[in-house]
Amino acid sequence: MVEFIIPVRCFTCGAVIGDKWEEFSRRVKAGEDPGKVLDELGVKKYCCRRMLLSHVEVIDEILEFSKFKGEIKKEPW
Amino acid sequence: MEIKILELTENKAKFILSDVTPAFANALRRIAISEVPSMAIDDVFVYENTSVLTDEMIAHRLGLIPLKTDLDSYVLPEKCSCKSEMGCNRCRVIGSLNVEAEDGRKTVYSGDLKFEDPEVKPVTDKIPIVKLEAGQRLKLEVHAKLGTGKQHAKWQPVSTCAYKYMPTIEVNKRVCDGCGRCVEACPKKVLNVEKEKVVVVDLLSCTLCMECVKVCPKEPPAIKVKGDDKTFIFTVESTGCLPVKRILVEAAKILKDKGEELSRQIKELG
Ligand SMILES: [Zn+2]
Ligand SMILES: [Zn+2]
Numbered sequence: 213m214v215e216f217i218i219p220v221r222c223f224t225c226g227a228v229i230g231d232k233w234e235e236f237s238r239r240v241k242a243g244e245d246p247g248k249v250l251d252e253l254g255v256k257k258y259c260c261r262r263m264l265l266s267h268v269e270v271i272d273e274i275l276e277f278s279k280f281k282g283e284i285k286k287e288p289w
Numbered sequence: 290m291e292i293k294i295l296e297l298t299e300n301k302a303k304f305i306l307s308d309v310t311p312a313f314a315n316a317l318r319r320i321a322i323s324e325v326p327s328m329a330i331d332d333v334f335v336y337e338n339t340s341v342l343t344d345e346m347i348a349h350r351l352g353l354i355p356l357k358t359d360l361d362s363y364v365l366p367e368k369c370s371c372k373s374e375m376g377c378n379r380c381r382v383i384g385s386l387n388v389e390a391e392d393g394r395k396t397v398y399s400g401d402l403k404f405e406d407p408e409v410k411p412v413t414d415k416i417p418i419v420k421l422e423a424g425q426r427l428k429l430e431v432h433a434k435l436g437t438g439k440q441h442a443k444w445q446p447v448s449t450c451a452y453k454y455m456p457t458i459e460v461n462k463r464v465c466d467g468c469g470r471c472v473e474a475c476p477k478k479v480l481n482v483e484k485e486k487v488v489v490v491d492l493l494s495c496t497l498c499m500e501c502v503k504v505c506p507k508e509p510p511a512i513k514v515k516g517d518d519k520t521f522i523f524t525v526e527s528t529g530c531l532p533v534k535r536i537l538v539e540a541a542k543i544l545k546d547k548g549e550e551l552s553r554q555i556k557e558l559g
Contacts, residue, residue, distance in 0.1 A: 216342065220353040220416055227448035228355060228528060231399075231415035257449070274341050275394060275422045 217271045224259035236264050295493070300526060302533040305455065307520040314521045318450055321540040323438040326365055327446040327530040328358040328409060330384070332432035339425045340397075347419055347427070352443045354399045355412045355528040356433055360539070362408075365435045376432065382409045384431045390421035397427055409433060412529030446536050449526040454516030456495035460487045464511040471501035471512055487512065493522060 218233040232253045239249045250261050296303040306314060333348040340347070362379075369380035384404035388397045400414025419427060438445035458479070467485035477494040480487050480501060495514070502510045527533045 216346070217350075217419065218417060220350050222448070225448045226442060226445060226528065227526065228413065228416065230417060231413045233417065234415070271341065271420050275420060278341050278422050278425070 215267065215270070216274070218267055218269065219263060222257075222260040222263050225257060227257070227260050229255065229260050229263045233264060233267065233269075237269070295522075297534065299532050300529055302523070302525045302537065304523050305520060306452070306523055307455070309519065309521070311518055311521075314452055314523075316544055317537075317540055318452060318523075320543050321447055321450045321525065321536055322445055324543050325446050325531075325536050325539045326358075326360065326435045326437050327444050327528075328356045328363070328382070328433050328435055329441075329443040329530075330354065330356070330431045331381075331434045331436065334430040334432075335428075336430070337426050337428040340419045340421055340427055341425075342419050347429075350418050351402075351431060352441075354402075354416055354418075355530040357408065357410050357412060358435070358446075358530045359406075359408050360435075360531065360535070363435050365437075376434065380434060382406050382433045384409075384433060385429070386418075386431070387426075387428045388421065389426040389428075390423050393423055395421045397421060402431065404433065446527060446531050447525055447533075448528055449524055452521040452523045454497065454518055455520035455522060456492060456497055457515050457517055458489050458492065458495065459513040459515075460489070461511045461513070462486055464507050468506065470504045470506065474500040474504040476500065 218230050220230040221227060222229050232255060236246075236249055236253060240246050246265055250264065255261050255264065290309050291307045293305040293307070294302070295305065306317075330348075330351045333344075333351055335344045335347070338344055338347065342350075363382075364379055366376055366380045369377065371377035371380060375381075382404050384402050386397070386402050388395065388401050397418045397420070398414055399411040399416035399418060401418075402411060404410060421427065436444035465487050467482045467487060469482045469487075471487060472480045472482055476498065477491070477496060479489060479491050479495045481490045482488070497514060497516050499514055501512050502514055505512050525533050525537065527536055531539075
């Protein structure tokens with residue numbers, strides 16, 4: 213699912229999944245089996261599993277374009 | 290009515306509710322979903338947001354964070370005596386968040402939210418709210434209030450709250466020859482063959498899919514599967530805002546109040 217940033221909750225059941233994303237993506241990038249990682253994180257239902265499994269963290273790319281080149285000025289207030 | 294608990298932890302409960310009507314079981318389920326109050330962020334006042342997400346998007350994400358709820362010290366805003374739009378200390382909690390990424394990319398987490406009442410806090414500190422690039426800043430104030438799932442799903446205290454009929458599986462021992470086709474067809478591995486007869490090994494996992502009945506070569510099928518509409522297997526999962534046990538007790542209380550209110554109104558009719 214192409215979301216800007218990992219959703220806070222599962223779209224289907226409403227269980228919180230946002231807090232599991234960082235560990236999930238780190239471990240999967242390190243080469244672990246995604247299914248096994250999900251099991252260990254306690255994500256049991258398939259609605260919640262697809263949230264993490266299919267997520268693309270687009271915000272990481274967007275942030276590249278928002279880098280401020282030059283001097284950072286404080287807002288006047 | 291009888292309740293047999295199969296599994297009970299802080300955030301998950303599984304139990305068998307027997308000798309009740311489907312209407313009663315469903316009332317309990319629906320009240321747990323939509324009428325038990327819990328706390329969530331409702332108003333967000335953004336002072337500074339130079340992040341890549343819009344104010345609305347951040348407000349929405351903040352609203353979805355489940356907060357530890359203290360049902361005994363707070364009241365629903367509409368039931369509060371203050372009648373004020375901004376609320377008072379009994380109907381809302383003020384929190385704040387102020388994060389600036391100084392020298393590199395930084396993630397803002399639910400744990401960065403600080404409330405004036407230390408009892409009210411996000412159930413987990415690790416939910417990412419937004420990511421900031423160097424120089425970006427997020428500064429806001431939030432008002433968390435009690436509310437119900439009826440108003441908005443963010444106030445729903447449960448994620449899963451469902452029941453199924455208790456399955457009853459009958460194998461006709463005289464007809465069954467233990468061919469094992471039903472054992473193979475069952476997606477939940479409920480059946481097994483022992484001494485050339487089919488036996489039930491895991492009754493509670495049965496989802497009443499009837500695959501075993503469909504594949505049985507005997508005519509009529511040697512296996513019969515039915516749901517008992519007086520016994521229910523409940524599965525309830527909390528989002529963490531309240532212990533599941535408390536959610537179910539509150540749901541039962543609300544149902545009782547509704548019943549009493551109905552009988553009072555009927556009596557008034559004469
Ligand atoms: Zn889910
Ligand atoms: Zn008030």
